[in-house]
Amino acid sequence: MADYSSSSIPVPFDMDRPILPDLEANRAALNEVLNDCADAVLHPFATGDGRAALLIYICGLSDKAQLEKMAMEPLIRMSSEADGSLSAIARKLPIADLHEATAIRELIEGLFVGMPCLLVDGQACGLIMNMADWEKRGIDEPMAESVVRGPREGFGESLDVNMSLMRRRLRTPDFKMKTMTVGRLTRTRVVVCYIQSVAKDSLVQEVLSRLSRIDTDGVLESANIEELIQDSTLSPFPQLLSTERPDVCAASLMEGKAMLMIEGTPFALIAPTSLFALLQSPEDYYQRFMMGTVIRWLRYTFFLLALLFPSLYVAILTYHQEMVPTTLLLSIAKSREDIPFPALVEALLMEVSFEALREAGVRLPKQVGSAVSIVGALVIGQAATAAGLVSPPMVMVVALTGIASFMIPHYSVGISVRLLRFPVMLLAGFLGLLGLMLGVIALVIHLASLRSFGEPYLVFFRRGARHAWKDTLIRAPSWALGERPATAQKANADRQSMRNRPTPQKEGG
Amino acid sequence: MIEAVLGRVAGRAAGILFLLFHLHIGGATIRDYSEFISGNFFQRTPILVITASMLLVCAMVVKSGVETIARCAQIFMPAVLALLLINVVLLIPDMDITEMLPILGNGPLPVVKGIFVVQGWFCQFVLITFLLPYVEGDKANRAGYWSVAAAAATMVLINLTVLFLFGIDASQFYYPFLMASRYIRVADFIEHVEAMVMASWVLGTFVRISLFLLRCDRGSGILHRGQSRKAVRLSCGIAADRVRILGRPQHAGAAELYLDLGKYVYHDGIYCLSCVSRLDRDRSQRDGKIIALLLCAYLI
Numbered sequence: 001m002a003d004y005s006s007s008s009i010p011v012p013f014d015m016d017r018p019i020l021p022d023l024e025a026n027r028a029a030l031n032e033v034l035n036d037c038a039d040a041v042l043h044p045f046a047t048g049d050g051r052a053a054l055l056i057y058i059c060g061l062s063d064k065a066q067l068e069k070m071a072m073e074p075l076i077r078m079s080s081e082a083d084g085s086l087s088a089i090a091r092k093l094p095i096a097d098l099h100e101a102t103a104i105r106e107l108i109e110g111l112f113v114g115m116p117c118l119l120v121d122g123q124a125c126g127l128i129m130n131m132a133d134w135e136k137r138g139i140d141e142p143m144a145e146s147v148v149r150g151p152r153e154g155f156g157e158s159l160d161v162n163m164s165l166m167r168r169r170l171r172t173p174d175f176k177m178k179t180m181t182v183g184r185l186t187r188t189r190v191v192v193c194y195i196q197s198v199a200k201d202s203l204v205q206e207v208l209s210r211l212s213r214i215d216t217d218g219v220l221e222s223a224n225i226e227e228l229i230q231d232s233t234l235s236p237f238p239q240l241l242s243t244e245r246p247d248v249c250a251a252s253l254m255e256g257k258a259m260l261m262i263e264g265t266p267f268a269l270i271a272p273t274s275l276f277a278l279l280q281s282p283e284d285y286y287q288r289f290m291m292g293t294v295i296r297w298l299r300y301t302f303f304l305l306a307l308l309f310p311s312l313y314v315a316i317l318t319y320h321q322e323m324v325p326t327t328l329l330l331s332i333a334k335s336r337e338d339i340p341f342p343a344l345v346e347a348l349l350m351e352v353s354f355e356a357l358r359e360a361g362v363r364l365p366k367q368v369g370s371a372v373s374i375v376g377a378l379v380i381g382q383a384a385t386a387a388g389l390v391s392p393p394m395v396m397v398v399a400l401t402g403i404a405s406f407m408i409p410h411y412s413v414g415i416s417v418r419l420l421r422f423p424v425m426l427l428a429g430f431l432g433l434l435g436l437m438l439g440v441i442a443l444v445i446h447l448a449s450l451r452s453f454g455e456p457y458l459v460f461f462r463r464g465a466r467h468a469w470k471d472t473l474i475r476a477p478s479w480a481l482g483e484r485p486a487t488a489q490k491a492n493a494d495r496q497s498m499r500n501r502p503t504p505q506k507e508g509g
Numbered sequence: 510m511i512e513a514v515l516g517r518v519a520g521r522a523a524g525i526l527f528l529l530f531h532l533h534i535g536g537a538t539i540r541d542y543s544e545f546i547s548g549n550f551f552q553r554t555p556i557l558v559i560t561a562s563m564l565l566v567c568a569m570v571v572k573s574g575v576e577t578i579a580r581c582a583q584i585f586m587p588a589v590l591a592l593l594l595i596n597v598v599l600l601i602p603d604m605d606i607t608e609m610l611p612i613l614g615n616g617p618l619p620v621v622k623g624i625f626v627v628q629g630w631f632c633q634f635v636l637i638t639f640l641l642p643y644v645e646g647d648k649a650n651r652a653g654y655w656s657v658a659a660a661a662a663t664m665v666l667i668n669l670t671v672l673f674l675f676g677i678d679a680s681q682f683y684y685p686f687l688m689a690s691r692y693i694r695v696a697d698f699i700e701h702v703e704a705m706v707m708a709s710w711v712l713g714t715f716v717r718i719s720l721f722l723l724r725c726d727r728g729s730g731i732l733h734r735g736q737s738r739k740a741v742r743l744s745c746g747i748a749a750d751r752v753r754i755l756g757r758p759q760h761a762g763a764a765e766l767y768l769d770l771g772k773y774v775y776h777d778g779i780y781c782l783s784c785v786s787r788l789d790r791d792r793s794q795r796d797g798k799i800i801a802l803l804l805c806a807y808l809i
Contacts, residue, residue: 319550319551320550320704323702431551431558432551433704433708434546434550434551434562435562437708437711437712438562438563438566441711441712441715442569444581444584445569445570445573445577448573448576448577448581448584449574449576449577449580456580458580
């Protein structure tokens with residue numbers, strides 16, 4: 001098998017060819033590689049001491065004005081008495097980040113990440129200058145994860161900006177970022193971040209080894225990577241947490257998790273994760289702990305509701321009518337009198353059209369989106385009942401389920417819950433509450449056997465993590481969250497001093 | 510283990526006996542469960558559907574191993590407990606504590622007799638022995654005592670609830686706690702909560718049956734010297750399903766049981782043979798063939 005990680009650019013050219021002292025030969029070689037690359041510029045000029053030089057850069061990836069001022073100008077003004085070797089030149093250029101390259105490969109790879117290269121006649125190496133600068137979107141508020149109170153910065157598409165966002169939150173050399181390149185054609189930069197003294201070494205190694213196993217054409221979004229490094233490939237549940245919030249990432253890193261940032265997407269991946277982490281919102285920690293706890297429980301309840309409410313309705317109306325209080329049963333029966341379908345069909349009909357409506361609303365341009373929701377609300381609510389297709393209670397069930405599924409803070413889990421609703425609904429239609437129970441059992445079995453980077457997925461209480469309940473069952477006050485979760489190194493389990501709880505100072509003490 | 514104590518042949522025989530015993534209890538549990546569900550909730554559903562669906566999820570969890578069972582139990586135990594406690598609490602208004610009197614009215618003998626019935630449930634704790642190798646350190650001892658105590662406490666609680674509610678009539682019902690739950694009516698909103706009882710039955714039985722199946726599965730795996738167990742798992746399930754039939758009046762017992770156990774042994778025999786002869790190098794292919802064989806045998 002070919003080792004693509006080292007010979008990744010599929011061009012019929014020997015990339016490991018060294019840079020020769022003969023500038024013309026180098027130029028010919030580069031012309032061959034960069035043939036038909038309209039954005040590559042090979043600019044020949046003469047240095048102050050009369051030697052031929054060549055500046056190579058990619059339009060739009062580097063700051064041209066800086067390049068002219070910092071690299072070309074000093075060279076052209078160079079006096080002929082000065083030491084002409086490339087390393088001597090490098091010392092005199094007012095550029096903060098430059099290094100020498102001896103092979104064409106280094107040069108080319110640098111070129112495409114925005115590092116212009118300088119070749120001088122008679123020198124068997126090139127000078128690579130980091131002047132990467134391109135047009136990028138500014139730092140925006142994260143679209144998919146908004147908070148009322150909390151930082152409003154979100155990741156952008158530019159990896160360097162994202163790295164700086166993280167570094168600004170973790171100003172310690174303990175916070176490590178390792179770069180890798182993934183994708184035969186896209187050559188996407190992927191950064192593995194972790195805190196050395198907190199994250200388990202085995203986790204970091206595992207992440208790195210899984211990443212290095214990837215051999216694919218392209219990585220355009222973190223989802224491409226997620227699918228290639230997750231534990232269970234055939235699970236409806238996301239096994240990595242994706243987020244565009246730097247604060248969420250920093251918090252996870254301090255719990256000993258590892259994080260992946262991918263060039264070109266604002267979504268970072270956090271591994272390992274658990275179902276409970278996916279059901280948490282950063283705002284749980286930014287508001288008072290009682291509210292956080294209550295909201296968390298509300299979310300858990302509605303998570304179950306989003307999964308089970310239509311099935312429960314179908315099961316009870318089809319098999320267990322005696323459970324409904326008599327008056328309610330009568331009113332439901334009255335409203336269902338003209339409905340031609342059994343409850344299961346009714347539920348499926350409504351849920352499917354609701355999902356279609358949601359998808360249409362997401363996909364359409366914003367201006368049309370509102371029209372869709374108005375029409376959809378009319379179709380699902382008013383018209384369907386008026387036409388006698390569905391009963392009003394069913395509309396309510398669907399609406400509540402919809403709200404419940406929107407309460408799940410991470411979209412990826414919301415999607416899996418929406419998907420799983422349908423098989424459970426069918427089971428409830430066939431076996432009533434028993435079917436529903438069996439569906440839940442099967443789901444729990446799956447969740448219980450699921451692992452995310454070796455850590456159990458369904459974890460709120462386990463050996464070695466006796467304090468996990470403080471951050472899953474409730475949101476304990478900050479001063480009580482003294483221990484890191486089991487994802488962190490055992491040796492560094494203390495998150496903070498145990499005396500953080502504010503207490504009045506004793507007089508004279 | 511047993512082989513080390515009793516010697517090869519006797520040990521193996523004892524092991525098989527022990528396994529068959531577990532198979533029997535597992536079958537009885539499934540039968541209890543199926544009859545409870547089909548008798549009280551799904552009268553018109555074929556009992557096979559109820560049994561098979563439960564065995565299916567149990568086989569699923571046995572496939573994932575002991576850790577998954579433990580995690581499932583961890584999730585379900587609070588749910589079962591909560592359901593039972595809610596039931597008991599909601600029944601408090603209807604309870605009459607004087608039903609308990611007279612205490613020891615006929616001397617201690619009836620109580621001692623009663624103990625023997627309850628032993629039937631407690632003897633299932635013998636399953637713990639087989640979990641011991643999976644437990645680190647000496648925590649198993651404490652956990653074992655705790656779980657026996659908890660089971661005893663739950664039983665006392667439920668039996669007292671039923672006694673306080675029905676008094677002497679409690680003995681008239683097959684499923685007194687279910688009957689009790691039918692009494693519940695709170696605020697014209699919560700009534701007929703027998704579905705809660707069903708839920709706790711389903712969850713509890715699931716954990717129990719999976720443990721029995723796991724036991725049989727791993728046990729026969731050991732007897733087969735650690736061979737792949739997909740086929741064994743299925744044959745365990747099927748055999749347990751057949752054992753379930755035992756004790757139904759119309760089947761009049763033993764003959765059917767031994768026939769079925771014969772089948773189980775026979776299936777395993779086939780499996781052993783195929784393992785020994787190694788005709789099929791590919792394990793999954795072999796498993797597939799055996800499963801087909803088993804299904805044929807089951808249909809007979």
